[in-house]
Amino acid sequence: MQSETTTVNCPQCQKEVIWDELSAWRPFCSKRCQMIDLGEWAAEEKSIPGQPTHFDHEAWSEKDPE
Template identity: 65%
Template sequence: MTQTQSKKVTVVKCPTCQTEVVWGEMSPYRPFCSKQCQMIDFGEWADEEKAIPGAPDMSDSDGWSES
């Protein structure tokens, strides 16, 4: 690599607080900026505040039968 070329650094926004995070080994919680933001996000998924849209789960419906 010559001096005129620079290594491109990827920067992403923390999904929780929107702080810019360098995507690399110096950011162990990437894409989060910190363990705290990572745990806030995990808690939102665990409490089902976040979900991936899709077809409803028919196995929990009343009257469902596999036969």
């Protein structure tokens, strides 16, 4: 019995990636693509749509109230 191979496209470069435990960086094709994606999230170039939280409020501050 032959098992089906699942493949996905790398979210960064679109290269085809086999989805199994041997693909260390899945869904990415490489560590490089994974780090590029992480950098985009860290730089807030990517986000998940949703309602603003209290952290997004302009009046919020990390300083202690005086």
